[in-house]
Amino acid sequence: MIEAVQKDDAFLEDVRVKRGLGELSIWWLGQSGFLVQSGGKHLLIDPYLSDSLTKKYAETDKPHVRMTERVIAPERLDFIDLITSSHNHTDHFDPETLDPLLSVNPATKIILPEANRGVSPPRLSEHNDPERFIGIDADRTQRSGGINVHGIAAAHNKLERDERGHHKFLGYVFDIGRWRVYHSGDCRWYPGLAEGVRLFRPDVAILPINGDEPGRRVAGNFDGLEAARLAKDIKTKIVMPCHFEMFEFNTVEPDLFVKSCDEIDQPYKVMRSGERWSSEEFG
Numbered sequence: 127m128i129e130a131v132q133k134d135d136a137f138l139e140d141v142r143v144k145r146g147l148g149e150l151s152i153w154w155l156g157q158s159g160f161l162v163q164s165g166g167k168h169l170l171i172d173p174y175l176s177d178s179l180t181k182k183y184a185e186t187d188k189p190h191v192r193m194t195e196r197v198i199a200p201e202r203l204d205f206i207d208l209i210t211s212s213h214n215h216t217d218h219f220d221p222e223t224l225d226p227l228l229s230v231n232p233a234t235k236i237i238l239p240e241a242n243r244g245v246s247p248p249r250l251s252e253h254n255d256p257e258r259f260i261g262i263d264a265d266r267t268q269r270s271g272g273i274n275v276h277g278i279a280a281a282h283n284k285l286e287r288d289e290r291g292h293h294k295f296l297g298y299v300f301d302i303g304r305w306r307v308y309h310s311g312d313c314r315w316y317p318g319l320a321e322g323v324r325l326f327r328p329d330v331a332i333l334p335i336n337g338d339e340p341g342r343r344v345a346g347n348f349d350g351l352e353a354a355r356l357a358k359d360i361k362t363k364i365v366m367p368c369h370f371e372m373f374e375f376n377t378v379e380p381d382l383f384v385k386s387c388d389e390i391d392q393p394y395k396v397m398r399s400g401e402r403w404s405s406e407e408f409g
């Protein structure tokens with residue numbers, strides 16, 4: 127099991143350190159999950175903080191063996207202003223994570239694709255209050271908890287819409303404090319993606335790198351080369367890879383990403399689970 131570099135009490139202490147309101151701090155929580163802090167606000171993106179998939183697939187031919195230990199129990203994150211989900215696969219919308227989160231953050235809402243709102247799955251066991259779920263679509267903006275969220279269509283293999291025409295997979299551009307962060311969700315390259323995101327000039331881009339490998343299941347992510355190129359294309363100041371080191375059957379080494387970023391002079395940060403990156407590093 128890969129150890130988290132900070133977890134439990136040590137992780138919470140790091141989150142609670144008093145920082146300047148102008149600073150941006152980002153912690154990787156494993157898979158596509160991130161905690162983002164700025165201007166006194168806390169945003170939680172795609173949190174997966176349970177073992178629900180390991181339990182669900184334990185007796186099947188698709189065991190989801192966890193590779194990295196959990197950073198924090200969701201019920202200890204009682205200071206969250208907004209939660210988002212990029213699509214309704216369990217590693218991006220996990221009822222076992224979201225139920226306790228909604229309990230300890232009674233005023234906090236979840237922004238998720240309108241196509242996923244109210245469909246089953248996802249369905250939370252205790253918290254089905256529709257008021258707490260805000261649907262969003264590509265090219266639309268919502269604001270909640272003092273954070274702006276703009277939807278960007280994501281091609282989880284391909285762009286898909288429901289019968290009402292709403293995108294099933296999204297990425298988001300967040301405005302938090304004075305910073306702009308792009309999290310693509312599970313996404314592959316498609317025509318118009320870079321042009322659309324470039325308009326926002328995100329300071330930070332968070333991109334999955336768990337691309338396809340011959341003979342392996344299709345993961346619906348960029349590979350390391352595509353992620354590096356997209357980051358360069360959208361002119362982001364720094365790119366962080368994600369969607370690896372969570373499940374043994376569904377991971378990749380970040381080597382190709384690192385090599386590709388180096389080759390094209392794209393600044394990057396490969397996080398470890400529980401690690402923090404801060405905007406101080408921009409100097």
Ligand SMILES: [Zn+2]
Pocket residue numbers: 215217218312369
């Ligand atoms: Zn995924």
